[in-house]
Amino acid sequence: MPTAVSLFSGCGGSDIGLHASGFNIVLANDVLRYASDVYKANLPETDFRLGDVAEITAFPRADLLVGCYPCQGFSQGGVRDPSRRINYLYREFDRALRLIKPKAFIVENVSGMRHASFRHLLNNQITRFRMAGYRVSCDMLDAREFGVPQERHRVFIVGLRSDLGMRYEFPKGEHAQDLDTKKPFVTIRDAIGDLPEWPDGEFNTEKFHWYYLSRNRYRGWDECSNTIVAKARHVGLHPTSPKLKRIHTDKWEFETEGPARRLSFRECARLQGFPKDMKFPDTFAMNEKYKVVGNAVPPPLFNAVASALPDIW
Numbered sequence: 001m002p003t004a005v006s007l008f009s010g011c012g013g014s015d016i017g018l019h020a021s022g023f024n025i026v027l028a029n030d031v032l033r034y035a036s037d038v039y040k041a042n043l044p045e046t047d048f049r050l051g052d053v054a055e056i057t058a059f060p061r062a063d064l065l066v067g068c069y070p071c072q073g074f075s076q077g078g079v080r081d082p083s084r085r086i087n088y089l090y091r092e093f094d095r096a097l098r099l100i101k102p103k104a105f106i107v108e109n110v111s112g113m114r115h116a117s118f119r120h121l122l123n124n125q126i127t128r129f130r131m132a133g134y135r136v137s138c139d140m141l142d143a144r145e146f147g148v149p150q151e152r153h154r155v156f157i158v159g160l161r162s163d164l165g166m167r168y169e170f171p172k173g174e175h176a177q178d179l180d181t182k183k184p185f186v187t188i189r190d191a192i193g194d195l196p197e198w199p200d201g202e203f204n205t206e207k208f209h210w211y212y213l214s215r216n217r218y219r220g221w222d223e224c225s226n227t228i229v230a231k232a233r234h235v236g237l238h239p240t241s242p243k244l245k246r247i248h249t250d251k252w253e254f255e256t257e258g259p260a261r262r263l264s265f266r267e268c269a270r271l272q273g274f275p276k277d278m279k280f281p282d283t284f285a286m287n288e289k290y291k292v293v294g295n296a297v298p299p300p301l302f303n304a305v306a307s308a309l310p311d312i313w
């Protein structure tokens, strides 16, 4: 079994996908305590180190290094500030890459990284990885094309060590809106239709404030969900809620008065493509559950990227 080291591992979205594609994850790391609780409950065989990645001075040998460094600085949900320290955690990934010298690496990040104001940071990452001795490929993938019932576009950077003489080719998804040749997108109904309609205690009940209603948070049963976010207050509506109608720019309101609720953290996990039996220990409050789920890489998407690596092990 090929081995992998995982950094910025969160609750294990990327690593569940990696595990499914046949990797033995020998080390994982994250600074967030609840992420570690969820990770260890679901991937108990991995040596999970809780703490700042900067404090890890020695890494085990591994064939593959993966890392999804934080994205607050680039993401629409975060503060778009290119100077924030959090935007530079890729240097820690680069440090690990040079120490481990794996045959391949995979990085995932938000699509905002390709935005003009951040392009220099993306280019800097690619340059560093090339200088570390890798042939680097970069592309943006649409999670829906890989069987995830959610609009989520993410940038992937994949490198193969130069001495292998190969370049990574990104996989093509099996799903599309154009049904001539592909399978249809998986829908919200497919993913959560079997779950209880009113799962008390599992969804955020804060008021729908003006910011919430500044965009369309509604998606119907037969659509894909909008992006699952980490902030509980901003999570989309469950499809049994009334639809929203646009009043004017940045202002939406409910079409009817019926009861409305946000998606539960468990529904969000399903819409991210986590397994049905994913465990969320009750060691922290609900907002932490939403947070680790919204921060995660959809496991089927990561699985597809890892499975497309050539057989170099």
Ligand SMILES: C[S@@+](CC[C@H](N)C(=O)[O-])C[C@H]1O[C@@H](n2cnc3c(N)ncnc32)[C@H](O)[C@@H]1O
Binding pocket: 008, 009, 010, 011, 012, 013, 014, 015, 029, 030, 031, 032, 035, 051, 052, 053, 054, 067, 068, 069, 070, 071, 089, 292, 295, 296, 297, 298
């Ligand atoms: C985009 S999320 C990773 C998601 C994860 N790969 C998954 O699929 O579930 C980024 C993670 O980086 C972690 N993080 C932020 N700063 C860190 C640091 N200095 N050291 C270790 N982890 C850090 C955050 O707690 C967060 O879980």
